[in-house]
Amino acid sequence: xxxxxxxxxxxxxxxxxxxxxxxxxxxxxxxxxxxxxxxxxxxxxxxxxxxxxxxxxxxxxxxxxxxxxxxxxxxxxxxxxxxxxxxxxxxxxxxxxxxxxxxxxxxxxxxxxxxxxxxxxxxxxxxxxxxxxxxxxxxxxxxxxxxxxxxxxxxxxxxxxxxxxxxxxxxxxxxxxxxxxxxxxxxxxxxxxxxxxxxxxxxxxxxxxxxxxxxxxxxxxxxxxxxxxxxxxxxxxxxxxxxxxxxxxxxxxxxxxxxxxxxxxxxxxxxxxxxxxxxxxxxxxxxxxxxxxxxxxxxxxxxxxxxxxxxxxxxxxxxxxxxxxxxxxxxxxxxxxxxxxxxxxxxxxxxxxxxxxxxxxxxxxxxxxxxxxxxxxxxxxxxxxxxxxxxxxxxxxxxxxxxxxxxxxxxxxxxxxxxxxxxxxxxxxxxxxxxxxxxxxxxxxxxxxxxxxxxxxxxxxxxxxxxxxxxxxxxxxxxxxxxxxxxxxxxxxxxxxxxxxxxxxxxxxxxxxxxxxxxxxxxxxxxxxxxxxxxxxxxxxxxxxxxxxxxxxxxxxxxxxxxxxxxxxxxxxxxxxxxxxxxxxxxxxxxxxxxxxxxxxxxxxxxxxxxxxxxxxxxxxxxxxxxxxxxxxxxxxxxxxxxxxxxxxxxxxxxxxxxxxxxxxxxxxxxxxxxxxxxxxxxxxxxxxxxxxxxxxxxx
Numbered sequence: 001x002x003x004x005x006x007x008x009x010x011x012x013x014x015x016x017x018x019x020x021x022x023x024x025x026x027x028x029x030x031x032x033x034x035x036x037x038x039x040x041x042x043x044x045x046x047x048x049x050x051x052x053x054x055x056x057x058x059x060x061x062x063x064x065x066x067x068x069x070x071x072x073x074x075x076x077x078x079x080x081x082x083x084x085x086x087x088x089x090x091x092x093x094x095x096x097x098x099x100x101x102x103x104x105x106x107x108x109x110x111x112x113x114x115x116x117x118x119x120x121x122x123x124x125x126x127x128x129x130x131x132x133x134x135x136x137x138x139x140x141x142x143x144x145x146x147x148x149x150x151x152x153x154x155x156x157x158x159x160x161x162x163x164x165x166x167x168x169x170x171x172x173x174x175x176x177x178x179x180x181x182x183x184x185x186x187x188x189x190x191x192x193x194x195x196x197x198x199x200x201x202x203x204x205x206x207x208x209x210x211x212x213x214x215x216x217x218x219x220x221x222x223x224x225x226x227x228x229x230x231x232x233x234x235x236x237x238x239x240x241x242x243x244x245x246x247x248x249x250x251x252x253x254x255x256x257x258x259x260x261x262x263x264x265x266x267x268x269x270x271x272x273x274x275x276x277x278x279x280x281x282x283x284x285x286x287x288x289x290x291x292x293x294x295x296x297x298x299x300x301x302x303x304x305x306x307x308x309x310x311x312x313x314x315x316x317x318x319x320x321x322x323x324x325x326x327x328x329x330x331x332x333x334x335x336x337x338x339x340x341x342x343x344x345x346x347x348x349x350x351x352x353x354x355x356x357x358x359x360x361x362x363x364x365x366x367x368x369x370x371x372x373x374x375x376x377x378x379x380x381x382x383x384x385x386x387x388x389x390x391x392x393x394x395x396x397x398x399x400x401x402x403x404x405x406x407x408x409x410x411x412x413x414x415x416x417x418x419x420x421x422x423x424x425x426x427x428x429x430x431x432x433x434x435x436x437x438x439x440x441x442x443x444x445x446x447x448x449x450x451x452x453x454x455x456x457x458x459x460x461x462x463x464x465x466x467x468x469x470x471x472x473x474x475x476x477x478x479x480x481x482x483x484x485x486x487x488x489x490x491x492x493x494x495x496x497x498x499x500x501x502x503x504x505x506x507x508x509x510x511x512x513x514x515x516x517x518x519x520x521x522x523x524x525x526x527x528x529x530x531x532x533x534x535x536x537x538x539x540x541x542x543x544x545x546x547x548x549x550x551x552x553x554x555x556x557x558x559x560x561x562x563x564x565x566x567x568x569x570x571x572x573x574x575x576x577x578x579x580x581x582x583x584x585x586x587x588x589x590x591x592x593x594x595x596x597x598x599x600x601x602x603x604x605x606x607x608x609x610x611x612x613x614x615x616x617x618x619x620x621x622x623x624x625x626x627x628x629x630x631x632x633x634x635x636x637x638x639x640x641x642x643x644x645x646x647x648x649x650x651x652x653x654x655x656x657x658x659x660x661x662x663x664x665x666x667x668x669x670x671x672x673x674x675x676x677x678x679x680x681x682x683x684x685x686x687x688x689x690x691x692x693x694x695x696x697x698x699x700x
Contacts, residue, residue, distance in 0.1 A: 001030050001039050003047055003507075013507075017043045019052035026056045026065040026083075029074040029129075031105045032113070038080050041065045049261065050508030061091040069093065071534045072101025074130060082131025099142040100151055101532055102130050104539070108152045111174060115526060118173050124166035140164035151539050153530065194519040194542075198501060198550040201575035203637070204613020207551045208499075209234070210575060212241045215250050215495040218547045231581075244495075251296045252497045255504035261511045264291045266535050287456045288536035293496065293513075295469050300494035301523060301543040302474050313417065313441060313480045315473055320402045321392070323348075323463045326432065328407040336432055337405075341414065341443055345423075346403060348393045348434040348462060350386040351375065354424040355394055355434070363391045389462045393434060394422040397463070402480070403438065404466070409457045411447030415479055416440045441480045453479070455536060491545045501550030506563040516542040517569045554609035555641070577614050585700035587623035594626075594698040598634070601652040602641070610641050627693050630663065635689060646687035654697055662694035 006012035023040030030037040042056030045064035058066035058075070065075050070093045075083045085092050093101070103121055106129060111119035123139045132139070140163055142148055149156060157170040195218060199207045216237060217225040228237040244250045253264070262268070269289040290298070325340050325347055326333035340346050351374050359365045363382060370376075370386045380387065397403070397418055405414035420437030427433055450457050453476040454466065506514070512531055515521055521529045523541040530541040550570065577599055582591035599611040616633055620626045635649065642648040646664065650656060653663040669684040 001044065004039055004043060013047060016047045016052060020046060027076050027078055028068045029076050029080060031110055038076060038078060041068055041075070047507070048511045050505055058089060058092060066092060067534055072098070072105045072532055074102060084131060096138060096142040099126070099130070099139055100148045101537065102126065103143060103148065104152050104532060108154065108172065109530070112528065116174055118171055120169050120171045123164065123168045127166065136166050137164045140168050143170045153539065194522050194544050195547040196517055196570045198552060198570045198572050199575055200552045200554055200572060202555050202577065202609060202611045202613050203553050204615040205575040205577055206613065206615050207575055211497055211549055211551055213237060214549055215497060216240050216244065218495050219244050219249055219493045248299055249492060250495045250497065251292055252499065253292050254499040255501050255509065257503060259504040259509050261509055262291070264293050264509045265511065265513060266290050266294050266533055268535055290455070290469060294540065296494055296496050297542050297546055300491070300546040303491040314477055315402065318401050319398070320404060320466045320468065320471060320476070321397055321463055322458050322466055323403045323405055325405055341440055344438055344440065345435045346416065346438050347432040348389065349432050350389050350434070350462070352426070352433050355390060355422065356424050361395055363387065363395070366390055385462070390434065392463050393436070397436065406458050407447040409460065410450055412450055412453070413444055413447040414440060415442045415476070491543065493545045493547060495547045495549060498548065498550040500552065502552040502556065506566045514565050514569065517548065577611050579614060581614055582617055586620055586626060588700050589623060589626055589695045590698050590700045591617050591620065597698065598652055605648055605651060606641060612637070630693060631689060635663065650687070660694065661690065662697065663690055664688065665690055
């Protein structure tokens with residue numbers, strides 16, 4: 001909306017906003033106090049997505065008004081009167097979820113932006129703002145419930161009587177976190193202030209190495225990194241860097257021209273339902289999937305468990321599996337779940353065959369046994385349920401791993417730790433003969449929504465590994481330790497490296513989250529900001545212990561052309577060629593003089609941002625190495641810089657048509673038949689790269 005105001009005032013972003021013409025039908029109410037609080041839906045979503053063609057209404061889930069409605073914004077007419085939600089559109093959010101998001105966007109977050117200590121929401125005001133009628137019981141229930149407290153990150157509110165009523169007022173204390181089962185210690189982080197840094201310079205100036213050093217320094221602190229600086233510590237530095245990458249504390253991504261919000265923050269991904277009897281479902285659906293920025297932000301926010309006590313269970317070093325015990329919707333099979341809980345084991349169906357023998361650690365042996373002794377009809381392959389599911393249960397599920405027992409696709413009802421290897425116990429009905437012993441950590445027979453711990457519903461497969469990136473680690477650990485003590489976690493520094501940050505459309509990639517990068521808007525600060533993500537509807541903020549390092553090649557694009565919003569939120573460090581790191585004698589060639597001379601000439605003929613970096617020559621041990629770098633890297637790069645004007649390339653190399661030819665040969669092109677010399681005023685030269693270079697100008 002700020003961008004649209006700029007467009008109205010001075011024409012900024014006209015390439016997007018100007019493509020939509022005059023707004024007409026669908027409008028959205030701003031959550032901030034503005035002179036005019038009404039904005040057209042289509043240009044706003046177009047700006048966020050970087051698109052100029054889309055529908056502005058809400059007939060489809062991807063339409064502009066539908067996106068804003070489902071993100072908790074109020075769709076209005078041009079006079080700021082709420083537009084009634086069409087009942088026929090089932091994809092439009094309604095009920096308590098909608099009430100909670102609107103309360104967050106229009107009351108909680110604006111108060112936080114003003115640094116208010118508390119905010120009050122009157123049920124009647126929220127009802128009128130949304131355009132609901134006779135919905136005060138639902139509104140009061142939503143505002144007073146735990147889900148809203150978790151969404152808004154506020155403690156339980158106080159409320160006035162009568163409740164529920166249009167006059168009921170809920171008052172929330174801000175800038176304090178609700179009590180939780182997880183305690184995160186942020187005092188141990190070596191780097192307490194969030195760093196947003198861009199390293200920029202010509203190609204070959206060591207930006208990649210410097211990025212690795214900065215990332216390791218931010219993760220481990222200055223003292224631990226001091227010994228890793230310089231050429232002598234390079235191998236140990238890169239080893240430490242790779243170790244931090246494997247721990248998930250450093251992530252690397254390269255921006256490109258087609259990079260989008262959906263890739264970087266979150267987007268919709270197709271997923272298929274799978275059943276116990278087949279390897280794939282009959283169709284697919286689109287579900288929210290986190291991008292790299294959301295993943296590392298949540299990982300940094302959750303922290304790392306420190307010194308867990310004997311009776312406290314964490315997920316570190318464990319896999320988490322979804323598992324079904326019998327069919328939850330068949331009452332006649334309820335006894336199987338009760339048996340598993342009471343006797344301390346889990347059960348799997350699929351064929352009455354004893355797979356205890358060691359040879360069944362090979363899935364091919366399981367396949368052969370099912371083909372020979374199995375009773376299920378049809379062709380049996382490695383993808384068949386009786387093969388693949390038994391293989392997961394017997395061979396892939398390790399002692400110490402965690403199982404989440406589901407109740408249908410949308411609920412889970414137990415969490416346990418695997419404590420024993422595969423066993424076969426024959427039953428009278430010859431079903432559910434496969435078992436593993438389990439220490440049950442949490443049980444709720446009614447079930448809890450899958451969304452509490454996972455960012456999608458479960459599939460129908462009997463058992464499969466859950467994607468840890470999509471798992472709410474803090475939430476599931478809270479369930480696992482619901483009867484024990486809190487898990488203390490250390491908020492260690494994390495670093496996101498964005499290579500070639502200037503190549504992407506920053507407004508398109510970061511969208512509304514660009515504001516969250518500012519150090520004073522990070523989680524836990526006085527000006528903390530959280531936003532509701534458009535696809536998952538999750539409340540999202542950037543933690544203080546996440547640092548962002550970007551790199552940009554000034555030969556590709558000047559720093560002056562960077563997105564203004566990005567420049568305001570990052571500090572910049574220039575890396576220029578450093579001849580002093582090179583040898584002054586490699587087989588008689590002074591590399592320091594060679595690089596300095598070439599760069600002086602480039603700066604004179606072009607500019608300083610297109611110089612040659614020292615990294616091109618750091619690996620040169622012989623004259624042949626130097627010739628290879630000049631022939632295969634430097635000369636082609638110069639030709640690109642000067643747009644194939646070989647006379648300027650020759651000037652940079654110290655060659656001329658009248659002087660000695662050290663790197664290039666120039667021969668005059670004879671006038672072709674049918675043309676006269678007077679047709680062109682200047683002589684035409686054919687430039688070729690010499691077979692052998694003359695480095696006498698740069699002799700050691």
